[in-house]
Each structure stands twice: as C-alpha cells, then as structure tokens.
Amino acid sequence: MNNHKNQKTNNQFFYQNFSLVFLLNLILCFFISKNYAQSLIVGIPSADVVHKNHIEFTHETQTNFWEKKDIKWNSFNFVTLGLGANSEVTFSANNLNNDNSKDLALGLGVKKIFPFLKKYEKWEFKWTIGGNVLSFANRFDVGHWAYSHLSMRLPKSQTRFTGGISHGTAQVFGYKSLLINDQIITTPYEPWSMIAGIEQPITKNVSIIADWYSGTHSLGMLIPAVQVNWKNNIFIVGYKIPNDPNDYNALVLEWMLDIPLKKKKTPHE
Numbered sequence: 280m281n282n283h284k285n286q287k288t289n290n291q292f293f294y295q296n297f298s299l300v301f302l303l304n305l306i307l308c309f310f311i312s313k314n315y316a317q318s319l320i321v322g323i324p325s326a327d328v329v330h331k332n333h334i335e336f337t338h339e340t341q342t343n344f345w346e347k348k349d350i351k352w353n354s355f356n357f358v359t360l361g362l363g364a365n366s367e368v369t370f371s372a373n374n375l376n377n378d379n380s381k382d383l384a385l386g387l388g389v390k391k392i393f394p395f396l397k398k399y400e401k402w403e404f405k406w407t408i409g410g411n412v413l414s415f416a417n418r419f420d421v422g423h424w425a426y427s428h429l430s431m432r433l434p435k436s437q438t439r440f441t442g443g444i445s446h447g448t449a450q451v452f453g454y455k456s457l458l459i460n461d462q463i464i465t466t467p468y469e470p471w472s473m474i475a476g477i478e479q480p481i482t483k484n485v486s487i488i489a490d491w492y493s494g495t496h497s498l499g500m501l502i503p504a505v506q507v508n509w510k511n512n513i514f515i516v517g518y519k520i521p522n523d524p525n526d527y528n529a530l531v532l533e534w535m536l537d538i539p540l541k542k543k544k545t546p547h548e
Contacts, residue, residue: 371384
C-alpha cells in the first residue's frame with residue numbers, strides 16, 4: 280500500500296515539474312536573437328565552448344512517461360559561462376528527479392579546447408579536456424569527473440566525429456548493487472569509460488546527432504537525436520538506449536538557451 284502511495288506521489292511530482300520546466304522554456308524562447316555554439320552534443324561535452332561573456336542554460340530531461348505504473352524522470356541542469364580563449368566554466372545540478380532527488384549532485388567544472396593542425400583549418404581538429412568537482416547535495420561527499428577527447432570535421436559533409444575517455448565517481452555515474460552471501464551490497468561506480476559522438480548537419484538549423492558512453496553505469500547509454508537550432512535556442516529530441524539491459528529506455532528532451540551578457544556596440548554607438 281505504501282509503495283503504491285509512493286509511486287503515485289512520484290508520478291504527480293513528475294507531471295508537475297516536467298510541465299513547469301517546459302512552460303518556462305517556452306516563455307523564455309520569446310527573448311531570443313541569434314544562433315550560438317553549444318557546450319554539449321547530447322550527454323557528452325562537445326568540441327565547442329560558450330562564447331565569451333555569454334551564459335548558456337541547459338536542461339535535459341529523461342523520462343519513460345509511457346510506463347504509467349513506474350514513471351521515471353531524471354534531469355541534468357547546467358549554467359555555463361564563456362570565458363574566452365576557448366574555455367568555459369560550468370555549474371551543474373545532476374539527478375534532479377522523481378526519486379526524491381536522493382543523489383542530487385552539485386558541481387563546478389571547467390572545459391578547455393586546443394585547436395591543432397591549424398593549416399588544415401577546414402577539418403577543425405580539436406583536443407578538448409575538462410573536469411568537474413561535485414558533491415551530493417544532502418551529504419558532504421566530494422567526487423570528480425574528468426574527460427578528454429579528440430574531434431574532427433569532414434569539410435564537404437560537415438560531419439564531426441568525437442572520441443575520447445572519461446573517468447568519474449558516483450556523483451556522476453551512480454551506484455551498482457551486488458548480491459553477496461544473500462545480501463545486496465551497494466557500491467559506488469568509479470569507471471573509466473569510452474565516449475563518442477557524431478554530429479551531422481542536414482540543413483542550416485537541423486542536425487542528426489548521437490553520443491555514447493561505454494559501461495553499465497547510470498550514463499552508460501547511446502542517445503541518437505534530432506537537433507533544431509532556433510535563434511539562440513537549441514532543442515534536442517532523442518531516445519536513450521541503455522547499455523545495461525536492466526536499465527530503462529527513455530525519451531530525451533534537451534533545451535539550451537544562450538544569453539549574451541554584453542550588448543554589442545553598433546557603429547553609431
């Protein structure tokens with residue numbers, strides 16, 4: 280009976296918060312002007328950074344709303360400030376969800392991009408490195424996430440390929456449960472993972488994208504998606520395909536909003 284009540288409460292929490300977030304997104308869409316770079320592909324860091332003196336707000340929802348008896352909703356939220364010199368700083372709130380957000384993790388991170396082989400400028404060869412320091416919101420338990428990847432773009436098709444490695448702690452990758460001597464033991468994931476991504480523009484404002492983490496941790500998944508750029512908004516609709524067969528498939532909705540902090544001066548100003 281209590282489990283049924285808890286599930287009903289979780290479902291109500293999902294519908295209320297999911298609706299509120301996307302209502303706010305739609306309202307903010309009316310205060311927009313241009314296309315800008317994005318800090319993520321879907322779930323992995325992209326080979327771009329937010330422009331200097333710009334703030335990018337990102338919200339990602341993952342939900343299996345069609346499973347009415349066991350609706351799951353999880354979200355990842357970022358506020359990213361462009362610093363210039365191919366670098367950015369990010370404030371994050373991961374695992375805000377309808378499971379009482381018991382593993383909500385707050386973080387501070389940086390990302391830096393190093394272009395190389397510049398004589399082949401059209402190929403956009405880049406080396407990206409980054410890292411985050413995180414702690415659970417309801418308990419002081421500090422962890423980390425670090426990553427590095429290489430990327431390149433095919434000049435004719437504009438296809439960009441990204442591949443690299445990632446390492447982190449439970450604040451990002453969650454926990455695993457093991458059955459030992461008839462007892463369930465929960466231990467934190469601290470995995471090394473391969474990361475990969477592909478971005479294929481179809482038109483000026485529409486792209487087919489996908490990214491992937493190896494492993495069976497909470498980020499171990501493939502997400503193919505469609506991306507639509509509209510002024511300084513980016514909308515992504517994708518589908519989560521987990522590596523772990525015991526994990527749940529989910530619809531992925533992501534929204535990014537880039538806001539310039541400084542107005543560009545016109546020649547008459």
